[in-house]
Amino acid sequence: MADLLDDGAIAQALQRLPGWERDGDTLVRTYQRRDWLNAIALVDAVAPEAERRNHHPDVSITGYRNITFRLTTHSKGGVTDRDVDLATWIDEVAAR
Numbered sequence: 001m002a003d004l005l006d007d008g009a010i011a012q013a014l015q016r017l018p019g020w021e022r023d024g025d026t027l028v029r030t031y032q033r034r035d036w037l038n039a040i041a042l043v044d045a046v047a048p049e050a051e052r053r054n055h056h057p058d059v060s061i062t063g064y065r066n067i068t069f070r071l072t073t074h075s076k077g078g079v080t081d082r083d084v085d086l087a088t089w090i091d092e093v094a095a096r
Contacts, residue, residue, distance in 0.1 A: 002073060002080035013084040020087055023070070025078035027087050030068040031094050039065045045093045055082050057090075 005013065010027075014020055020029040033039040039061055046069070050056045058070040069090055071083040 002076065002082045004073075004076050004078045004080055005084070010079050013079075013087075017084070017087050017091065019091070022079070026070050026072040027079055027083050028068065028070050029087065029090070030066055033065045033067065036064045039067050042067055042094055046090055049089060049093075050086065053082070053086060055086055057086065 073080040
């Protein structure tokens with residue numbers, strides 16, 4: 001199981017993750033898609049990989065096309081490498 005990242009490690013990770021922010025013990029990013037179906041397609045693309053990793057983000061859709069992903073390692077009570085790795089993967093999928 002991954003260890004909690006300290007403030008410095010989280011700050012370094014966020015430098016490599018443009019668009020992501022820290023909100024307490026969570027990494028957060030909102031993506032704006034062109035429409036509802038494209039928003040749902042992004043969630044559908046992330047879901048199987050999150051399940052495979054057994055690391056599930058909190059997801060919300062607002063304004064019909066804005067998807068917010070919130071990543072934290074609940075079992076550790078904060079941000080770990082698992083969150084950074086999944087954030088990186090989500091960015092790659094969202095860019096396709």
